[in-house]
Amino acid sequence: MSEPQTEQGKSAMSEIQIPEMTGKVLACVDDSVYAEAVCDYAAWTAGRMNTQLSLLHVLDKNEGTTAQNLSGSLGLGAQENLMQELAELDQQRSKLEMEKGKLMLQAAMLRVEEKGIVNAESRQRHGELVDTLIELEPETRILVVGKRGADTESAHGHIGSHLESIIRALHKPILIAQQSFAPPKQIMIAYDGSATMRKGIHIAAASPFGRGIPHHVVMVGADTDVARAQLQEATDVMTKAGFEVTGAIIPGDADIALAEYQERENIDLMVMGAYGHSRIRQLILGSTTTAMIKRTKISLLVLR
Missing domain, CATH: 3.40.50.620 (HUPs)
Structure with missing residues (x-):
């Protein structure tokens, strides 16, 4: 905790300027075990704050990318053919990841609708998660995320690989959900x-x-x-x-x-x-x- 407040700091309590709280509840949806709790907490928060809920899935630009530099390990002809096949495979994987994300968003929409949220929106973006959240920060009132994402969900006692970066980068309230939700x-x-x-x-x-x-x-x-x-x-x-x-x-x-x-x-x-x-x-x-x-x-x- 911080050092004790000075007399000047104490008197400033009544002079604090509170920014106007506007914008959407933004919820990050993925395929981790935290996804349902994120949806539930986001729906509850949007209902309490009487504001719109936006469900977001970010498709990392590196997901599904497996192409490697194979020079020197293959003959020139074999390398050319294999690299073409790998490129086609990466394209197929990217499409599958995109469809998987759309299905997750559909499931999330159904879940928040069951909680009484009728005006929610869903969005899918490509790129880095933190960069996307910074871009959307001006329209965000509060962000809801899981404690860990799918890549680190089993790492108990740790936080997700993106979470600390999100907290440092954003200047909006961040609700970090555990695996289950109750009001x-x-x-x-x-x-x-x-x-x-x-x-x-x-x-x-x-x-x-x-x-x-x-x-x-x-x-x-x-x-x-x-x-x-x-x-x-x-x-x-x-x-x-x-x-x-x-x-x-x-x-x-x-x-x-x-x-x-x-x-x-x-x-x-x-x-x-x-x-x-x-x-x-x-x-x-x-x-x-x-x-x-x-x-x-x-x-x-x-x-x-």
């Missing part, structure tokens, strides 16, 4: 007094996303007067917005303490800020955000 009954905000989370508290208070759901605002660290003042300001924002709020300061390392609190209090969804320190410092000290994504067994809403 959250309790939400925990991991609060640290940082600028990101001061703004995050105001966003949470103003958004219909968590309206009517009890919230826990939790700080990790020493129970000091400064920490109590920070926590009180945060819980006041939520209380004045009509939320049922529980505030807590707990000791320990952030990733371990927050995970233990979540299990003890039966929290269904955690909200936290993303990568509050410089990239160089993270390489040396690690990141609480990454540690929480790896450790937690519930879905996470990551704010930028």
